Amino acid sequence: MPNQERRDHKKQGFFPEWFSLRQKDLSKHDDKMHVIGEVLLFKDLRRRDRREVVNLFHVRNFARGEIIFETGTPGMGMYIIVEGSVRIEGSEESNNIVLAELDEADFFGEMSLIDETPRSATATAIVPTQAIVIFRTNLRDLMNRKPKLGLILLRRLASIIAYRLREANRQLSESRLKEKKNGKN
């Protein structure tokens, strides 16, 4: 839709990168605590620990269609959706494959909290979206200052990633099995 794209661009002005910052605050709630209570990584933390975690948050607004991060770019942090929707796409032989569509309280990019390997997928805001970003560097600083809390977060992160890996393996096995069956038929 090139005309829609041009209209969106005209709205964005001379410095479109600043367009997102001029958006109204989409969040229904001032307090971000309700979101982190729903995220597995931060569930059931003590109030004092939750406050420490909230200090790590950076709140960002993304326009409809804005790319949050692209495949191959350095990964710096994890995103938690406060409001809106995000599409996660992978590319396979120059074809874009939709891997997931995420909504409020979902999170993505969590592998960047572990290491610096480039992003394995592209994340795009489907609708105007507000997200919380937690950076690897800030998390490391927190682990340095509060080792116990850091260990809890690291363990939970490891189990989330392990769960996703098992899910991916299961889906891959199912898909291979289907292919074999289709091939036999």
Add this chain to the structure above:
Amino acid sequence: MVKTNTRKYINPLYRRLFLLILALVSLYVFILIYPHISDLIVVGVIALVLTYVFRPGVEAMERMGVSRTAAISGFFVLTIGLIVLLFQYLVPVLIHEVGLMTTKLNEVDFTELYRKTVEQINLKVPVIGNFTDLDPDSAGAFIENTKLAIIGFLQKSITLAAGAVNFIALTTVVPFLTFFLLKDGPAFTKKVLENVPNRFFEMTMSLAHRIDIQLGAYIRSILLESLIIFSLTWPAFAMLGMKFALVLGMLNGLLNMIPFIGPIIAAVPIAIVVAATYTPTVWGLAWVGIILLSAQIIDNILLKPLLISRSVKVNPAMVLIVVLIGGRLAGAIGMFMAVPVFSVMQVVVVDLYSHLKSYRII
């Protein structure tokens, strides 16, 4: 998929031109207002240095279970205490010693001293005599000029130190600024980053973190190195009965912060002061040589590899060039600040380009 891509519609040249003009205007405005805010900048720099110095201690206390506010309050009290102690005990002693040193240097005839020293050297070690066969008047004149430069520098330093930041500013503004930088520094950084567009956000965060880590590590390591060198040379000078051991030790420690040429710059005034005040002069110079050389061996073999090389990854040849340029631009202060400023510029310029490429912005 709707992909936001502005390069098709806006001529990048106009945006770059606008940003360039904005940068030049900002620089011009900064140059205009700098003379009026230089005091504030000095206070800010001192507070920033103290923040970097105290931060590991605050984090260590947090690890032990002390709340961040309590840990920072402890260091706040420590900062005020240190400043009061400095002004009560150390600064008067230093001013007194510098005054005595200036008087003593003015009394000595260096031409005559040089002639006697050369005679003594020729008697004891005739081989060296072949290399010291300089015209005593020209050598004496050189030493006289150096002596006047040292006296001028010492007097100027005391005046500058007293005038640049007065006692009230140091005991009130600096501790409070340090307290808030330690407590709310991360929140302030977060507030600044809120104004960065999404496209540059992760990249800016990465760069800011790298600059913070590198600068903090360098400041802490250079101060620790300077303190160790001072701790080695001051007792050594004092044990040998050299006058003004404290001032000489401090001079050596401070100037050691300037990479490569700092120790050489420190050796000249130390040698001149010892020659003027220690008898016999030859032994005094010999001991100075041994002490300074030993300190440098310890510094280069032990301290620099352990402390400095990990914090700043700058080519040694580049360090030398940068220090000389810093000296040209801003004198002694420029020499001190040259390496940390260059390493920040290196992170910003070199890493910025690779980050812009990695994030596919250029």
